[in-house]
Amino acid sequence: MTKLTDYVKTAxxxxxxxxxxxxxxxxxxxxxxxxxxxxxxxxxxxxxSDLEQFLKKLDQPTSNKRPK
Known part of the structure; x- marks a missing residue:
């Protein structure tokens, strides 16, 4: 069961x-x-948990690296 403590406000x-x-x-x-x-x-x-997932997505390397 989800609790209100599982959530944070915008700030x-x-x-x-x-x-x-x-x-x-x-x-x-x-x-x-x-x-x-x-x-x-x-x-x-x-x-x-949604915020943690979002941060994990940002931490994954992309395969579309531009050549130097």
Whole structure:
């Protein structure tokens, strides 16, 4: 069962990812990172495990390296 403690608000999520809050909001609206809304107040919520997965994707090397 998911608990509210499994989620963080925009400011903390942005700090975890190392980006601005506005960047995180844009990524969420574009569907690049999953976002939920708190039903009580409408705040954006980001699941900690989703943030970890997102960081792991960024850490993977790409095979489309440009020649020097």
């Amino acid at each position: 903390e999520a942005a700090e975890i990812l190392g980006v601005s809050q506005n960047t995180l909001r844009k990524w969420a609206e574009a569907g690049k990172i999953p976002m939920r809304r708190n039903p009580a107040n409408g705040y954006r919520l980001f699941k900690r």
